[in-house]
Amino acid sequence: MPFSQAQDRYIAPARLRPQLWRLVLGVGLILVIYLAWMAAIGFAVTLAVGLDDAPLVMGQVGLGATPPSIMVLLFTFAGLVLGTFAAVRWVHKRPVASLFGPRDVLLRDFAVALGLFLAVSVPGVVWVFASGTLSPGVPVQVWAIYAIPVLLGLIVQTGAEEIVFRGYLQQQLAARFAARWVSFVIPSVLFGLLHYAPDQMGQGAWLLVGLTGFFGLLMADLTARSGSLGMAWGLHFGNNTLAILIFTTGEALDGVALFRLPYSLADPSSLLGLLLVDLLGLVLIWALLRRWLRGR
DSSP, rough: OOOOHHHHHHHGGGGGGHHHHHHHHHHHHHHHHHHHHHHHHHHHHHHHHHHHHHHHHHHHHTTTSHHHHHHHHHHHHHHHHHHHIIIIIISOOOOOOGGTTOOOHHHHHHHHHHHHHHHHHHHHHHHHHHTTOEEOOOOHHHHHHHHHHHHHHHHHHHHHIIIIIHHHHHHHHHHSSHHHHHHHHHHHHHHHHOOOHHHGGGGGGHHHHHHHHHHHHHHHHHHHHHTSHHHHHHHHHHHHHIIIIIISSSSSSSSSSSSOOOOOOTSSSGGGGHHHHHHHHHHHHHHHHHHHTTTT
């Protein structure tokens, strides 16, 4: 399908009520519902562990330092899903399904993007294992218990971010502004800033913001060209699965990873080579998916 046709089909529902005041109100509603969801989780944790231990447990959730804390952290993103669904239905008066694109395209593109990501990642994974620099993470028995629940949590977490940034924001901005860069750049910048964590990443915090924002730009392009969230969601899910369930650098989100890498985002110079390989792999996957879309 030509780019313009796929893009027009994807943003058509947002054109019914594209006013900026609705977008501002919708973003506000998303934040309110997300914060309410977080407060409910905090209340539930307090009831479960007691008032004295709640701050420590919630701190672990913020870092993803243990398998249960990783699971709780991932499912906090359900609040973003609920908030975006509410904004779309109550503020823009359109179906929730319009955020995703056609179901058959969504599912097919998710599978294609995830499969290609895994295929392209194989050489890098083999190289990391062959380097002999890995150290063990959680025991295999623990990992096996939590792997499926964490994968479900990753579906929620990556889906929530795609629904907000490549779904709601990209659609509504594209419906309001003719310049394509507005709907690509603004959500991607916000997406990058969402990952700003100087307490955990130190000097590498802004590097992570830049890389995440660049990832968002590529995902915005694939979403517009495919007419669904499938490709962006599949790539995002594959990337986060590898980074949370298999390998971690140990600063955060290391509670369920099988292996730890001998690098640190707090010292960006220690992993520039690895980041460059990751970046080249991402661009390669993006280019291959664009080529596949042209031939579809």
